Amino acid sequence: MPNVIDTPISFDYPQQDASGATCIAQAWAKTPPHLDGAPKAAVIERIKQLLVEKDAALVAHYYVDGDIQDLAMATGGYVADSLEMARFGKNHSAKNLIVAGVRFMGETAKILSPEKRIFMPDLDATCSLDLGCPADEFAAFRAKHPDRVVVVYANTSAAVKAQADWMVTSSCALAIVHQLKLEGKKILWAPDRHLGRYIQEQTGADMLLWNGACIVHDEFRAEELATLKAKHPNAMVLVHPESPQAVVDLADVVGSTSAMIKAVVEGSAAEYIVATDNGILHRMRQLAPHKKLIEAPTAGNSATCKSCAHCPWMAMNGLQGILDCLEKHSGEILVPEPTRSEALACIERMLAFTQNHPDLLAKAQHGFVKNIGAA
């Protein structure tokens, strides 16, 4: 069994504002109104024009609003998981990047491309994994275990990455930890405890885990999923490994967002139960329009669930915010030195590994497939 440190997850209550609203409630309160009709068309046209004029590219995560994903694709930008977003930003020739996602994604782009200006629609768009792993507390934890290689998930601040030997994303974590295990390394992992446990189970590596969680994936429930699965016996169950173990145990495919999309596009099943942020359904429907997609159940409904399978921080990205980046230069991401250069090494190590081991990456990106021959 992996070791999980015995500290509370601190992403919510310590973040309350003066009125007592939690950071999650604060995020929901800041989600922009959805634009439609003529106002939406006008904003989209203006963004397209300014992207060209300002030599900018738009890169978006699969979890953001579908209109933003479509705009990124229509303007020569990119929609991807966090690994491919980082690669795209680094390799693109544009002087300015608009990152539609959450803060660590913008920081990663800036760390890799200090010569570019990086903007985000809302700088308050963060992540429960990032919030739950403060750099000073992580430094104290790391200092107690100097014999371990430090592997951190992309969903961390630049200040935490600056303390790491490796950064990984869910697309490449399995392949990298497996390689470290073959080299006889012991690992200190942060911050997602569910993903860490899953990787430990798959690789057998000696891993000490930070006690963090994603509020979206942590809410998927096994009992309700089993009931849904019984109603759809031929559906393939796709689960992101940030989900609790009992949910992962019910999956046909466990993998990153890219692996889940690949499973829907290439899978022979007609129905898919999807346990990840429901923003991903937009891209899945575009790539596999004839497949039936069913959202996995979460704890609670409506006002009683924290996320209802959609990340409040991803939901803070809106078209108007993108326009403000281009018109007003608002939302610029800055990562001070020496944090930037200290964080660079662990990201470059990951990029070099994924470039040099496409075979291992392809295997990991295919997802951990159970009960079927291919996903």
Ligand code: SF4
């Ligand atoms: S979906 Fe989860 S892991 Fe992703 S940004 Fe939101 S809180 Fe963080």
